Amino acid sequence: xxxxxxxxxxxxxxxxxxxxxxxxxxxxxxxxxxxxxxxxxxxxxxxxxxxxxxxxxxxxxxxxxxxxxxxxxxxxxxxxxxxxxxxxxxxxxxxxxxxxxxxxxxxxxxxxxxxxxxxxxxxxxxxxxxxxxxxxxxxxxxxxxxxxxxxxxxxx
Amino acid sequence: xxxxxxxxxxxxxxxxxxxxxxxxxxxxxxxxxxxxxxxxxxxxxxxxxxxxxxxxxxxxxxxxxxxxxxxxxxxxxxxxxxxxxxxxxxxxxxxxxxxxxxxxxxxxxxxxxxxxxxxxxxxxxxxxxxxxxxxxxxxxxxxxxxxxxxxxxxxx
DNA sequence: TGTTTGTTCGCATGATTTGCAGATTAGGTC
DNA sequence: GACCTAATCTGCAAATCATGCGAACAAACA
Ligand SMILES: [Mn+2]
Ligand SMILES: [Mn+2]
Ligand SMILES: [Zn+2]
Ligand SMILES: [Zn+2]
Numbered sequence: 001x002x003x004x005x006x007x008x009x010x011x012x013x014x015x016x017x018x019x020x021x022x023x024x025x026x027x028x029x030x031x032x033x034x035x036x037x038x039x040x041x042x043x044x045x046x047x048x049x050x051x052x053x054x055x056x057x058x059x060x061x062x063x064x065x066x067x068x069x070x071x072x073x074x075x076x077x078x079x080x081x082x083x084x085x086x087x088x089x090x091x092x093x094x095x096x097x098x099x100x101x102x103x104x105x106x107x108x109x110x111x112x113x114x115x116x117x118x119x120x121x122x123x124x125x126x127x128x129x130x131x132x133x134x135x136x137x138x139x140x141x142x143x144x145x146x147x148x149x150x151x152x153x154x155x156x
Numbered sequence: 157x158x159x160x161x162x163x164x165x166x167x168x169x170x171x172x173x174x175x176x177x178x179x180x181x182x183x184x185x186x187x188x189x190x191x192x193x194x195x196x197x198x199x200x201x202x203x204x205x206x207x208x209x210x211x212x213x214x215x216x217x218x219x220x221x222x223x224x225x226x227x228x229x230x231x232x233x234x235x236x237x238x239x240x241x242x243x244x245x246x247x248x249x250x251x252x253x254x255x256x257x258x259x260x261x262x263x264x265x266x267x268x269x270x271x272x273x274x275x276x277x278x279x280x281x282x283x284x285x286x287x288x289x290x291x292x293x294x295x296x297x298x299x300x301x302x303x304x305x306x307x308x309x310x311x312x
Numbered sequence: 313t314g315t316t317t318g319t320t321c322g323c324a325t326g327a328t329t330t331g332c333a334g335a336t337t338a339g340g341t342c
Numbered sequence: 343g344a345c346c347t348a349a350t351c352t353g354c355a356a357a358t359c360a361t362g363c364g365a366a367c368a369a370a371c372a
Contacts, residue, residue, distance in 0.1 A: 022338050022349060044328080058352045063329070079238040082359090084328060097280045106280065123294035124253045124262065132286045138279030178318060178369050199360085214321045219360070238328090240359060 007074055007089060009035055029054050030065045040086040040105040080132060095131040101140035163230055163245060165191055185210050186221045196234060196242040196261040236288060253289040257296035
């Protein structure tokens with residue numbers, strides 16, 4: 001059982017405590033909202049979710065905590081097409097597929113070898129490579145499941 | 157001699173004329189500034205260049221013209237890491253290499269990439285795939301040519 | 313030269329994110 | 343439990359990038 005991607009709220013509490021940082025209700029709430037969250041939420045989306053559970057929480061605090069986590073390497077950031085920054089609890093090396101219809105962003109794991117074989121632009125030493133697929137996700141493509149198809153395209 | 161990438165100022169003038177659009181000095185200036193421009197400039201960078209040659213030109217007009225060209229399919233747009241939109245006269249299918257040192261953005265020909273072989277995320281039908289390399293460009297990497305090394309990292 | 317209609321320009325506004333400072337509180341000490 | 347203090351939270355200002363809007367302007371044409 002490997003866990004290169006966990007970051008449970010408990011682990012984050014542990015990390016914060018070990019760094020001498022305080023465990024506040026706001027932080028704990030955000031830890032839980034991020035836990036196993038594969039939606040690549042924006043700061044504002046997390047603020048909305050958080051506000052429902054903790055009325056009065058400040059958007060500034062959400063940004064602050066997300067920035068802290070990012071600087072600690074406990075959270076990833078991605079942006080697509082100039083939209084707002086999206087936060088990604090998935091710290092594994094992976095890529096993304098953005099659906100033009102519903103706006104969902106799915107993780108795409110690519111075998112390391114494949115990417116390496118591709119990363120060879122002349123005169124350039126890439127330290128990282130990101131691949132973004134734009135298209136239509138399975139849910140939006142299947143003509144049958146048109147009933148529960150999400151239509152909230154959350155792109156900019 | 158093929159020219160899948162030209163868009164000379166003259167051609168754009170022709171295109172605009174054929175669409176019943178007017179040929180203004182502002183538009184002509186921007187056409188020339190974009191011609192064979194491989195710098196992936198932002199709207200503001202183009203505004204600065206344009207202002208030097210045509211004092212009084214409005215940033216609003218620059219945005220307007222760039223948007224028009226984009227909607228006409230005569231200009232591409234790319235964004236990196238949440239920075240400002242960059243405009244790309246290179247309409248061929250290609251990718252980009254961003255230098256962490258000097259911020260330059262180089263085109264990466266798709267010939268070097270076998271993207272098709274990699275474009276197979278499960279349950280997803282990609283209509284386009286973009287690859288971005290982050291790293292150090294040849295100029296910044298070579299220990300010899302440290303003299304004329306550009307240091308203007310224009311990232312956000 | 314005059315008319316028409318698209319264009320330019322300046323400013324307001326929207327969206328996202330960060331800076332700042334005072335109010336608040338977590339966590340340790342007695 | 344009361345107290346202290348540094349860290350944190352919060353509200354608001356401000357920076358950046360981009361777009362909406364309307365009045366002034368000018369390209370195209372008769
Ligand atoms: Mn992801
Ligand atoms: Mn390019
Ligand atoms: Zn979809
Ligand atoms: Zn460089």
